[in-house]
Amino acid sequence: MSVSKQLAIGLAALVAAQAAPAAGPGGREIMERVDARDTGDNAVQDMEMILIDKGGHERVRNLRSFRRDVGEDTQSILFFLSPADVRETGFLTYDYDGAERDDDQWLYLPALKKTKRIASGDKSGSFMGSDFSYADMTDRELDFYDYELLQEDEVDGYAVWIVQAIPNNEKEIEETGYTRSIFFVRKDNDVVIRAKSWVKKGERNKYMEVKRLDRIDGIWVPTEIHMTTKKDSATLHKTVLKASNVRFNQEIDEGEFTVRRLEKGL
């Protein structure tokens, strides 16, 4: 084979390589893997939320949470341990799979000694005053987003996919408050270790970062997450969420996720 012919073949290969996408999953497929990641049939954990304002002042919330999967649905119950003025407040959620089913939620108010049913409203609202919204605390419907794999990169020595997710309907934007999100997904374990979201109201950005990731009972668990709200480059507020005493696949009776348990407390 002549040199020119070899060069031509080489050029053709080079062009072909540039034109065709790299072999590997696309954005949707990556997020499906994230969604399908094993998180255990149930989980128990203690959570500490440290709310830090721009002046550096801190407020701390301690909670104990229980979660179990019921098919594609998720039931969770959490109790506030501190501060003292919210202790014994409980929150029960039945998170149903599918957009057509509204979540069921109940709030136990110790001052009233009464459980109150509430509607699952604006999920863009802050969870307990933190930088996490209710949307951040629940699963999002994959079908409500258009995904695009932006690039591959490395974070803290781990190879990641960077996937952009844009809501494909106005209702999802209104409910979650996000117009766009970018997820950094570790290739080795499908864990989202970073995320950046664009908040519709106030032209802010939220940065989520997993600072500590542990493997417990064979399941990867973010045990420390930082969520920072910024406007341009200025930090407005920050929340540190730490999980401890994490246990999976415990013998938890279904009766632990009922109004009866909510009213009895821990």
Add this chain to the structure above:
Amino acid sequence: MAARAIAAGLLLLLLAGAAGAAGAAGEDVEDPIGGFEDEAGSGDETRPDDLGGFDDEEAVPERPAPGSHPLRGESWELTGSLGLAGSVNLLPHRSVAGDTDYQGLSKLRSRLNLQLDLELPWEWELRAAGFAYYDWAYRIRGRSDYTSGVLRKYEWDADTQDFWLRGTPIERFDVKLGRQVVSWGRSESLRVLDVLNPLDNREPGIADIEDLRRAVTMGRFDYYLGDWNLSLVAIPEIRFHQNPPPGSDFNPTPDPILAPPPAPPVPLEIVERKPDSLEHWEAGVALTGIFEGWDVSFHGAYFYDDQAVLQSTAPLMLGEPGILQHNRLWLVGSGGNYTLGSWLLKGEIAFVDGLGFTDASNRSRLDVMAGVEYYGFTDTTVSLEALNRHVFDFPATPSVGSVASVAQEDATSGAIRVTRSFFRERLDATLVAVLISGDDDVGSVVRIDAAYDLREAVVLTAGFVLYQESDLPPLSTYGDNDRFFFELKYSF
């Protein structure tokens, strides 16, 4: 040589084109994911700015777990709160009885709440909770300016709020014995099914919500089966509403009450007949079903009217004591919730029989409440409720001293509640307005307050209560009772 040069040139062109295409794509990537700061250790000096913005911080050091509370042991926990609450009346007004000047400081109360929780064997629990307060306002203003009834009811108080034993003796069967609050119904502001516990009405519109219901000794037995719960309540302790006494600016009754004309104006004696606990019981039953998107409950109760009614005016005319009696009432009713997106629809209906009137007759009443709550606004909840009470065969001369529920053939109430959080739930603002209307009259109580977290477990609450007077009891003397109030509370 020429062919090699042409091939190299083509190669260069292709490479340049590819680089240009990548650059264009990179610009498209940079734009949506810009704003990120460079990350140390990423090893990619060419990462677009939009991927930056993350703080280069380490994990936060461990803190003491909440279990290391000084008032907590292995099987016990002592909690509570310490508070200072006050109110200032804004307008000049005097009480009907005692002619006390109520403008200015009306409350300066220091209060201690304590709650002891014990874990017992076989997963039983014991709770003992109570409070005590002393109101310094009476000493500051001069105790002699107040009637003995006011000093007795307001100057100091102590009571148990919870004192019960709870356990599950067999599967799906819970037992709770002792002083407790059982709150039926869905309404937050209007009472239809919520009849088991009497209320503390001494400070209308101002009382803390946790103090509104008076705990009563009960035996509560709950059985759970699937989505259903059957609850039986036996109440051997008889307690009634605590109402403002004569001499309070919330009580329109003169002291003494003088005989009406044509009788000579001699003081009348009014005796409240209260049934003895243990000899007279109250009872309730509720069947509740909780389902996806809705719930329903059915209720029955046999109980005393918490509001006493004058049996007859005839004895008063003869100079004999008038008897205030608490009638025995029957209630059957139902309530439910239904969620629809961000909306919560709720309703209650109750048929009450046995309401007493001064013609010694008993009447029945139908109470219907409908309400809606909206959770679609960020950090905001809006609630609207409307209630109508209709008395059947309404007598021509209704009871003297009865409340609106029996003073009108039809009494309509409405309640609006708006709550909103600010500064990441550091500040909670609430507006509650309750309107009561009769034939041609409307009265209201409006409360506006804000609660601010000064620091962990320290909350400062301040607000106003505004009263719109009407001829409808109990608002007939409230018109000038507008007040500013505050509370500083430390919880532990």
